[in-house]
Amino acid sequence: MEWNTVPLFCRRVQEGSVRLPEACANWTGKLSMSAFVQTGLCLTSGLAALSVLQARAIPCAGFKGLASIAHLYSNRAESSLRSIRDVDILVHPDDARPAIQELLAHGYSLTAEASLD
Numbered sequence: 001m002e003w004n005t006v007p008l009f010c011r012r013v014q015e016g017s018v019r020l021p022e023a024c025a026n027w028t029g030k031l032s033m034s035a036f037v038q039t040g041l042c043l044t045s046g047l048a049a050l051s052v053l054q055a056r057a058i059p060c061a062g063f064k065g066l067a068s069i070a071h072l073y074s075n076r077a078e079s080s081l082r083s084i085r086d087v088d089i090l091v092h093p094d095d096a097r098p099a100i101q102e103l104l105a106h107g108y109s110l111t112a113e114a115s116l117d
Helices: 003-015 022-055 065-071 093-105
Strands: 060-063 088-091
Touching (some): 003 022, 022 060, 022 088, 022 093, 088 093
Antiparallel strands (some): 060 088
């Protein structure tokens, strides 16, 4: 099961539209809790990263998952259906190097496909 489908699947199970054996229900419940925790950690880290950049006057914006949770979901029940595993932050190309350097200085790390060059 794909990680991003777990919350919606679990909601449908809870609503009674899908019946699962107890062992499967327990497994999907654990997956759902894991997705919820991962999303919470990503949101916390993403907002902290935005704060770091804003404190250094580096214009930035969260987008994709981070922005959609913040702006598109009108209530907590709906927002819990959106899972994220990473945080996307948009900066102007001229600000990319200082933004990356600032985030690295605050304990963030580059992914394998990213570089400062």
